[in-house]
Amino acid sequence: MSNLYIELTNFTEWLLGLVAALLDWTKLGFLSDFGEWLQTAPVVDFVSTLLVAVIFLITAMMFGLCFIWQERKFLGRFMDRRGTQVGFLGFFQNFADGIKVILKEHIVPKDSDHRLFEMAIFAYLASTFMLFGCIPFSDNFYVIDVDLAVLLGVAIFAFGPFSILIGGWSSNNKFTLIGGMRAAAQLIALEIPLLLCIVSVVVITGDLSFVGIVTWQEENIWLIVPLCIGALTFFIAAVGESERIPFDLPEAEAELVEGWATEYGDVRWGLQMASDYFRAYILCGLFTMLFLGGWAGPEFIWAEAWYLTKVFIVFFFFIWVRAATVRIRTDQILKLGWRRLLPMAVINLLIAVALKVTGVF
Amino acid sequence: MILDGTTLFFLIFGALTVGCAAMVIISKDIMRSVVWLAATFVGVGILYIFLNSEYLFLIQILVYVGAINVLILFGIMLTKRRMVGGDACQEYEEDIIKRRRSK
Numbered sequence: 001m002s003n004l005y006i007e008l009t010n011f012t013e014w015l016l017g018l019v020a021a022l023l024d025w026t027k028l029g030f031l032s033d034f035g036e037w038l039q040t041a042p043v044v045d046f047v048s049t050l051l052v053a054v055i056f057l058i059t060a061m062m063f064g065l066c067f068i069w070q071e072r073k074f075l076g077r078f079m080d081r082r083g084t085q086v087g088f089l090g091f092f093q094n095f096a097d098g099i100k101v102i103l104k105e106h107i108v109p110k111d112s113d114h115r116l117f118e119m120a121i122f123a124y125l126a127s128t129f130m131l132f133g134c135i136p137f138s139d140n141f142y143v144i145d146v147d148l149a150v151l152l153g154v155a156i157f158a159f160g161p162f163s164i165l166i167g168g169w170s171s172n173n174k175f176t177l178i179g180g181m182r183a184a185a186q187l188i189a190l191e192i193p194l195l196l197c198i199v200s201v202v203v204i205t206g207d208l209s210f211v212g213i214v215t216w217q218e219e220n221i222w223l224i225v226p227l228c229i230g231a232l233t234f235f236i237a238a239v240g241e242s243e244r245i246p247f248d249l250p251e252a253e254a255e256l257v258e259g260w261a262t263e264y265g266d267v268r269w270g271l272q273m274a275s276d277y278f279r280a281y282i283l284c285g286l287f288t289m290l291f292l293g294g295w296a297g298p299e300f301i302w303a304e305a306w307y308l309t310k311v312f313i314v315f316f317f318f319i320w321v322r323a324a325t326v327r328i329r330t331d332q333i334l335k336l337g338w339r340r341l342l343p344m345a346v347i348n349l350l351i352a353v354a355l356k357v358t359g360v361f
Numbered sequence: 362m363i364l365d366g367t368t369l370f371f372l373i374f375g376a377l378t379v380g381c382a383a384m385v386i387i388s389k390d391i392m393r394s395v396v397w398l399a400a401t402f403v404g405v406g407i408l409y410i411f412l413n414s415e416y417l418f419l420i421q422i423l424v425y426v427g428a429i430n431v432l433i434l435f436g437i438m439l440t441k442r443r444m445v446g447g448d449a450c451q452e453y454e455e456d457i458i459k460r461r462r463s464k
Contacts, residue, residue: 113390113392113393116392116393116396119396146415148415148416148419151416151419151420151423152419154419154423155419155420155422155423155427156422157427158422158423158426158427158428159422159426159427161427161431162399162426162427162430162431162434165431165434165435165438166392166396166434169392169434169438170392177438181435181438184431184434184435188428188431
């Protein structure tokens with residue numbers, strides 16, 4: 001596969017050339033000038049970048065939605081049932097849910113803080129969609145490939161707790177408030193071990209871009225081997241960070257209705273629900289990039305296919321954890337975050353530094 | 362005066378940052394102040410991009426929006442307050458009555 005950017009720049013040049021030729025054909029002076037302006041380098045760059053972003057977002061979102069199907073099916077098998085049966089192998093369940101959610105009425109609670117209520121969910125969803133762009137599929141299929149890509153992803157993640165707290169507060173409801181507080185406390189408690197694990201990877205590879213990290217792993221060794229403690233810590237923290245079942249305190253259907261998103265209806269709720277899976281997809285992608293060698297693999301299938309295979313395998317373990325473990329309490333979650341995962345992450349960082357200093361890598 | 366693209370965008374984002382900073386003080390609701398404060402931090406971060414220091418921008422977002430703002434929000438939520446448009450917290454009212462009596 002050739003580079004997505006090069007392909008789409010060629011396509012955009014052809015497309016804009018066509019538009020310019022059409023405008024020129026009208027024989028109107030200002031339209032011809034406009035057509036010439038369309039063919040200048042900045043406009044071509046802008047349009048092709050936009051196209052790349054849209055194509056990448058839709059592709060990544062589709063695989064994120066596949067996670068919902070995968071979870072329904074696998075969780076069904078774990079519980080000794082068949083899972084969803086709507087359409088071919090249950091593939092149409094997502095479409096049915098999506099159409100249902102889109103057709104619902106948009107309701108804003110009367111006593112809520114209307115503007116913040118609307119803003120919070122958009123901030124949350126926007127940060128989720130921005131995160132899609134941070135994870136490349138391969139060194140040819142990506143949106144951004146900057147030197148600080150890992151840091152960029154982490155920085156966008158930081159918007160999550162903020163928008164959740166605002167959303168929980170502005171709904172003006174006990175359940176959403178408690179859910180928002182729990183979510184933010186949990187995200188912060190688990191974010192620090194997560195960041196320390198990322199730091200250990202960065203220490204060893206000496207690179208903050210995903211392409212650099214994956215290239216290093218291709219040349220040397222998959223980092224799950226030397227940093228197995230870090231990989232385990234990262235995995236547990238990632239399950240918590242995506243608010244999935246053993247760590248589902250922020251939602252806690254039995255106690256808190258729907259957590260911080262209780263008051264959201266219609267497509268906002270649907271996208272919030274889907275964004276749990278999108279975030280799980282992003283964290284699986286991060287795990288793949290940092291510890292499983294990203295798109296590295298024998299070349300009989302595409303690099304992108306290797307990446308996606310690994311992501312789906314990591315998510316299988318997410319589902320397994322969900323099916324096999326029991327929920328934990330608030331105090332336990334904080335204890336786990338600060339007393340277990342944090343020391344493990346620090347030990348992992350020490351191992352990484354020791355490996356780097358002694359010159360093993 | 363001729364404005365090139367960089368200067369124009371610098372002025373726009375600078376003005377937005379100053380505006381957001383003013384709104385922190387102007388807005389009546391403390392929660393909205395925090396949101397405006399977050400916008401100010403992001404604005405300052407964007408100004409760092411114009412200084413060609415992307416690393417500082419990302420750290421600014423990570424530390425200020427991700428940590429400091431959440432800390433402030435926790436501080437606000439853990440103190441007693443009135444629900445928006447609803448009744449005042451009962452204990453809070455009782456406190457006020459006690460204070461009045463003691464005076």
